[in-house]
Amino acid sequence: MSVMTPPRSAARPGRASGPREKFSDWANAHRKWLFAAPAMLFVGILIVFPLAWTLYLSLTDSQGSVRAATEFIGFQNYIDVLTDTERFWPAVGRTLAFTGVALAFEVVLGMGIALLLWRPFRGEKWVRVAILLPLVATPVAVGMMWRLIFDPNIGFANQLLGMVGIPAQPWLSGQDTALGTTIFMDIWQWTPMVVLILLAGLTSLSDEPDEAARVDGANAFQRFFYITLPLMMPTVIVAILLRGIDALKTFDILYATKGKGGGSFHEVETLNVYAYGLSFDYNQYGVSSAVLILFFMIIIGTMWLLTMRKKAVTK
């Protein structure tokens, strides 16, 4: 880069240095910040500033109208939230259970499907289309679709169970089965995402270690567990990381299937649903901000743990 500069500045003095050239020189010299500034400004105004405001609100008793006066109450909201075993802690539990179970299924299934797709075959195109469609479908519409399929009386799910002689299940309307049913929906929609990421990883692997193991007589399982999987670990963790962030924040399908507050018994109320309800159904801005800050910390913590893990396996 520095090598490039001399000929250009050498050419400059020859030309008339009007205001345009001056501006051009200035712009080129400062292009790093000139290019980044608009986006940074946007991020600052629409993301950093609001986040700081949420932090501030979490320390106030803000509620009701957004125009109402608020009072600074220190960490009272945090104390209230962290001692709330009725809504907050169950919501934390559901958020972690939803994410953990959904991710476990998605990674295992995703790896299985990615391995099936790894080597080319006839009709591959059609399988790829099938994988793509759930992924791009609008989550709210997907929620509505499952609502019909899981309807206890007219849904296809119970018809299918009836065919193999299993009694009808309440699915979404059952207090114990609702969360599991929403996890199933998440698995349906997002396993394809994991497949795509893992497939990209598999395709970029070198064939040599696998070939060498094959020559040495390792069978398919041994090759997968001792060769492919260790090599794929960084990609697996990236998939978990990307998917995990979104799973923790799941909102659309929960709201579409169970409505406000995660159902009448809060059976699918995760942290995101809880915080949304506090903010926009009850206008408890102070408390909800405290919940959100704690939620944010949970997400960051999870990410940090996974990033550490990734560094460990990459070495």
Place this chain on the structure above:
Amino acid sequence: MTVLDETPGAATSAPVPAHRRRKPLGTRAYKVFRVAALVLVVLFLLAPLAWMLLASLKTNVDIYDTGKALLFSPTMENYANVLQRNNYFVFIFNSFWVAFVSTALSIVLGVPAAYAMSRFTMHRSALVVLMARVIPGVSLLVPWYYVFSNLRMVGKFEVLILSHMFVALPLIVYIMMSYFDSLPLELEESAQVDGLTPIGAFRRITLPLSVAGMATAGILSFIFSWNNFMFALVLSGAKTKTLPVAIFDFVSYASIDWGGLMAAATVVTIPIMIIALFTQKYIVSGLTAGATKG
């Protein structure tokens, strides 16, 4: 390599050359298993969508009749109901407009920023932008709602577009950064030797070479915006309602108009699926961007 892997199955009885001996035993069994498994996967992924489509073509009476799961006389009544009586053309336009403008603005802001962050390795700035992928949307909605309702702007397109850019901009920066990272520096350098300024080299060399990357980022950002629900739920008004919010018109406490609801759900998803089918390559490369880097 791949060709070699596929051929042996056809000629297993022929004398086995040395390089084919690597094939594990039970290849045929695996092939059968693989086909069966793939059929199951495809069924699992497509059957629910097919069910939604079928239900959207049924009358509510037929939907309640489990005997008419597959055999029924299709009707377009639900679609007429959705498109005409419920004014869905307005919501389709709203969704399209918000997605289009937020994507276009995010490309204008995001592409140069991604370029600067890639070329000058501004890791810390990049981290700030990428943080947006992690932040729960609700934690921004509260202050946004605070500010915009004080400005009496809630329910306007501008606010909706800004909120969708919160998703679009980081996405575009993320994808374009990994795209620029993979673009060789030499092209710009030789352009500068030939007398272009650095900005000129970016405009005339790098940008035209990045069209594929921008298409990837733009399509994904459009899809995410089209699918976005939470921001529109809070920030849209009667006139700016987008499709995902409009779906709820078919759900009430008393009863659900299943036929209408499924038709509405189909109307929301079909456009995005058609776009996805034609741009499959870009979507896959965008979703997996940066995933396989160390």
